Amino acid sequence: MLYPKESETREVKDLSGVWEFRTESDKNYILMPVPASFNDITQDINLRDYVGRVYYKKSFFIPVYWKERNIFLRVGAAAHFSEVYVNGNLVTKHKGGFLPFEAEISKFVNYGQENIIEIMVDNTLTWDVLPPGELKVIEDEMHPKGYKVLNYYFDFFNYSGIHRPVVIYTTPKVYIKDFSVITELSNNSALVKYSIESEGNNFQVILRDKDKNIVAENFGKSGVLEVKNPKLWEPGNPYLYNLEIKLLEKDNFDIYRMDIGIRTVRVEGKQFLINEKPFYFKGFGKHEDSDIRGKGLDQVINIKDFNLLKWIGANSFRTSHYPYSEEILFLADQYGIAVIEEAPAVGLNLWNRNEKVFTEGRVDGKTLEHHLEIMRELIARDKNHPSVIMWSVANEAATYEDGAEEYFRRVIEETRRLDPTRPITIVENTKASETKVSKYVDVICVNRYYSWYTDSGDLSVIEYQLERDLREWYELYRKPIILSEFGADAISGFHSDPPLMFTEEYQQEMIKRFVGVLDRLDFVVGEHIWNFADFMTKQSITRVVGNKKGVFTRNRQPKMVAHFLKERWSKLPDFWEK
Numbered sequence: 001m002l003y004p005k006e007s008e009t010r011e012v013k014d015l016s017g018v019w020e021f022r023t024e025s026d027k028n029y030i031l032m033p034v035p036a037s038f039n040d041i042t043q044d045i046n047l048r049d050y051v052g053r054v055y056y057k058k059s060f061f062i063p064v065y066w067k068e069r070n071i072f073l074r075v076g077a078a079a080h081f082s083e084v085y086v087n088g089n090l091v092t093k094h095k096g097g098f099l100p101f102e103a104e105i106s107k108f109v110n111y112g113q114e115n116i117i118e119i120m121v122d123n124t125l126t127w128d129v130l131p132p133g134e135l136k137v138i139e140d141e142m143h144p145k146g147y148k149v150l151n152y153y154f155d156f157f158n159y160s161g162i163h164r165p166v167v168i169y170t171t172p173k174v175y176i177k178d179f180s181v182i183t184e185l186s187n188n189s190a191l192v193k194y195s196i197e198s199e200g201n202n203f204q205v206i207l208r209d210k211d212k213n214i215v216a217e218n219f220g221k222s223g224v225l226e227v228k229n230p231k232l233w234e235p236g237n238p239y240l241y242n243l244e245i246k247l248l249e250k251d252n253f254d255i256y257r258m259d260i261g262i263r264t265v266r267v268e269g270k271q272f273l274i275n276e277k278p279f280y281f282k283g284f285g286k287h288e289d290s291d292i293r294g295k296g297l298d299q300v301i302n303i304k305d306f307n308l309l310k311w312i313g314a315n316s317f318r319t320s321h322y323p324y325s326e327e328i329l330f331l332a333d334q335y336g337i338a339v340i341e342e343a344p345a346v347g348l349n350l351w352n353r354n355e356k357v358f359t360e361g362r363v364d365g366k367t368l369e370h371h372l373e374i375m376r377e378l379i380a381r382d383k384n385h386p387s388v389i390m391w392s393v394a395n396e397a398a399t400y401e402d403g404a405e406e407y408f409r410r411v412i413e414e415t416r417r418l419d420p421t422r423p424i425t426i427v428e429n430t431k432a433s434e435t436k437v438s439k440y441v442d443v444i445c446v447n448r449y450y451s452w453y454t455d456s457g458d459l460s461v462i463e464y465q466l467e468r469d470l471r472e473w474y475e476l477y478r479k480p481i482i483l484s485e486f487g488a489d490a491i492s493g494f495h496s497d498p499p500l501m502f503t504e505e506y507q508q509e510m511i512k513r514f515v516g517v518l519d520r521l522d523f524v525v526g527e528h529i530w531n532f533a534d535f536m537t538k539q540s541i542t543r544v545v546g547n548k549k550g551v552f553t554r555n556r557q558p559k560m561v562a563h564f565l566k567e568r569w570s571k572l573p574d575f576w577e578k
């Protein structure tokens with residue numbers, strides 16, 4: 001699925017801005033920004049914690065000359081179920097809150113007149129959407145009749161609404177629907193293999209370097225562009241070429257351009273190779289989360305985040321726990337930050353060994369169908385980003401359950417079929433000997449919180465426990481390992497010596513001890529700290545206005561440990577033979 005971009009043959013009308021908004025039971029509309037989560041915009045606690053349907057509405061105009069074109073309406077993401085109406089006609093529906101969807105609306109619009117778009121968004125979580133949840137009616141003497149709660153088992157607030165831009169764009173009647181590129185290296189040249197999806201037949205494909213010089217050209221619907229002495233894309237040194245695709249048909253002349261990178265990725269033995277060099281992941285699990293905006297796209301925050309990643313010496317992050325916006329991936333391509341892209345499969349775990357998750361009525365065949373569909377949509381959206389170097393199919397699922405094995409075998413097999421070029425991982429928090437799934441993936445990602453959730457407050461256990469644990473993973477699977485989460489809550493401004501939990505000292509000392517172990521283990525190919533910044537969660541007795549494991553505050557200011565990491569990561573190269 002192509003990102004909507006302007007060219008000589010395409011126009012894009014961005015409907016971002018102020019929309020009218022109401023909840024299902026409310027007759028009156030209020031003003032609501034799009035994109036943004038609706039939760040933190042007003043002073044109304046009922047809206048902050050609202051569960052159910054909401055309606056967004058806006059008017060727009062379509063010029064008469066657009067009659068000659070196809071007109072598409074595209075929603076970047078709306079959490080979690082959506083229906084889109086144009087002038088009262090249902091034009092599309094979508095399930096899942098973190099991927100785009102679109103519909104051709106040419107026959108539903110009034111040319112040269114006002115049009116109305118309405119989007120219904122429902123944030124109720126069920127067991128057949130990812131991430132899952134369930135609306136429970138509580139029937140006991142302590143609660144009034146009909147009292148409901150939305151239960152979910154992931155650790156971030158269920159921000160809701162239209163989170164990414166809504167745009168209208170045009171194409172010629174016959175147009176470039178999609179394309180994909182795969183890059184390969186041989187000696188001093190690179191092969192850029194492309195294929196175009198279109199009803200048209202005559203194409204010209206041109207690859208230009210940064211100075212706009214043509215470096216390769218071809219004419220088929222699919223083909224190979226050969227680049228002599230290619231400049232490669234890699235973390236820290238992200239060279240981008242511009243690919244221009246032209247559909248050369250008289251009445252259907254179409255042009256689409258995208259910056260692409262030439263690079264290879266593969267796993268061999270203990271190593272994660274980018275351009276055949278052993279890469280070491282330094283970075284974070286992140287969130288799309290910021291004050292007031294919630295999960296709404298904000299390029300101010302996004303560019304600040306990339307500047308902070310550069311400042312601290314990070315070279316990668318994981319899109320924990322869902323696909324991030326396309327805008328973020330374009331920035332990752334440009335800043336040279338490698339991305340492990342994760343499916344929104346989080347919360348597939350009830351944290352109670354006596355309660356099965358992979359069972360009929362919870363994570364079952366319907367969930368699997370949706371998960372497979374998500375992998376298709378995700379790969380279709382992001383296959384051409386050089387920054388995306390691995391897929392993560394889930395975070396901390398109950399992979400020790402029997403039902404998890406067949407479920408994830410299917411998800412991983414489908415992911416590999418869709419994209420044989422990128423390694424696949426699943427992020428685990430089980431013991432090495434208990435998971436039934438890690439044998440199917442290429443890279444082992446593990447999350448560990450020694451001295452935090454276990455032996456709370458006792459930093460002295462870290463070295464012993466972590467080393468033993470990681471060695472066991474390597475002995476069993478012989479695959480490269482990334483420590484994909486470790487960290488401690490630290491409330492900015494809380495200090496103590498000796499270090500006590502929740503202080504900046506404790507967070508720093510914990511992270512220091514963890515990375516000390518990683519340095520000794522040659523099969524460990526990366527360290528991702530949990531989390532880049534403090535973020536909002538649902539309210540609970542273990543969360544102090546959200547999760548405070550950020551190395552930066554929610555307002556993107558450094559805590560003590562940020563300086564330690566900056567120092568460490570500036571000395572650790574991106575590529576090295578461990």
Ligand code: GCB
Binds near residue numbers: 395429447549
């Ligand atoms: C985890 C989860 C992450 C949580 C984190 C924590 O293992 O993957 O979503 O936020 O722990 O802080 O508890």
